[in-house]
Amino acid sequence: MARVDRFLPALIDFASLLVFPFLGVMALLKRRGMLYLVGLSVVWTVGGAVLLLNGWTFGAPRTRLEHGWLVGIALAAGLIAIAWLKDQRKISRWIKLVTATLTIVVFLRALQQFFHHYA
Numbered sequence: 001m002a003r004v005d006r007f008l009p010a011l012i013d014f015a016s017l018l019v020f021p022f023l024g025v026m027a028l029l030k031r032r033g034m035l036y037l038v039g040l041s042v043v044w045t046v047g048g049a050v051l052l053l054n055g056w057t058f059g060a061p062r063t064r065l066e067h068g069w070l071v072g073i074a075l076a077a078g079l080i081a082i083a084w085l086k087d088q089r090k091i092s093r094w095i096k097l098v099t100a101t102l103t104i105v106v107f108l109r110a111l112q113q114f115f116h117h118y119a
Contacts, residue, residue, distance in 0.1 A: 010033050013068055013117070015072065017107075017110045019040065020044075020072055020075040020076050020079060021075065021106070021107060023079070024037060024075070024079030024080075025038050025103070033083075037080060041060035041073070041076035041077070042086040044072050044073065045073055045076075048065075048072070051056060052069065082099050107109065
């Protein structure tokens with residue numbers, strides 16, 4: 001059981017670290033990616049709320065799960081907004097530049113925190 005207790009928080013952190021940015025990039029590149037991003041965002045938000053409201057933490061600290069859940073929601077909301085704004089002609093050039101810069105910075109920071117926590 002100790003392995004499961006360590007595996008679940010790492011899986012949640014990994015999902016919020018990589019899945020949402022990946023789908024966000026897909027949404028910027030293809031229209032179809034936006035559907036996946038919105039769909040996963042809804043599943044993440046509702047599923048996380050149900051788990052947390054029912055107290056199902058699977059042995060992980062509740063604050064850790066809440067943090068991972070909120071990070072996932074924030075990433076998804078930001079990426080959905082960026083993907084939508086990308087289609088606005090006046091904003092799209094600046095959005096692409098800022099998005100590329102922020103994606104790199106946020107990914108590197110999140111990767112650093114991931115290794116710091118699990119190394």
